[in-house]
Amino acid sequence: MKKITYVTRRAQFSAAHRLHNPEFSDEENRRIYDKCNNPSGHGHNYDVEVTVVGETDSDTGMVIDLKILKRLLNDYVIEKLDHKHLNHDVDFMSGIIPTAENIAIKIWEQLKPHITSGTLHCVKLYESQNNYVEYRGE
Ligand code: NI
Numbered sequence: 001m002k003k004i005t006y007v008t009r010r011a012q013f014s015a016a017h018r019l020h021n022p023e024f025s026d027e028e029n030r031r032i033y034d035k036c037n038n039p040s041g042h043g044h045n046y047d048v049e050v051t052v053v054g055e056t057d058s059d060t061g062m063v064i065d066l067k068i069l070k071r072l073l074n075d076y077v078i079e080k081l082d083h084k085h086l087n088h089d090v091d092f093m094s095g096i097i098p099t100a101e102n103i104a105i106k107i108w109e110q111l112k113p114h115i116t117s118g119t120l121h122c123v124k125l126y127e128s129q130n131n132y133v134e135y136r137g138e
Pocket residue numbers: 017036042043044
């Protein structure tokens with residue numbers, strides 16, 4: 001019987017953003033995004049959790065080496081997002097409304113090509129203690 005295990009690495013970053021859709025009127029933007037439409041932006045301390053799923057390798061006893069997952073998450077996500085303004089400073093967020101949903105999708109896209117052991121299963125992004133989103137690549 002296959003032994004499938006889910007392996008998760010967590011990390012933190014702080015970033016600023018503004019939720020604003022240029023296709024909407026200023027009034028609509030304020031109605032939809034409320035305080036998050038604040039013209040100068042605002043910040044969050046984000047937590048991100050990345051889960052890789054797979055069979056445990058019979059030689060190493062691992063699905064993916066957590067040292068490698070830590071490095072990939074750091075190099076391709078945290079280093080690029082931490083202390084940045086997501087509307088202006090991050091190439092892969094360009095032209096995207098930086099909602100938690102969209103940030104999670106972009107984090108997935110950043111990591112996916114680099115996960116060569118196991119399979120990327122989900123990206124969870126906590127924007128606050130009580131709000132988080134989960135993306136599974138669908
Ligand atoms: Ni916000």
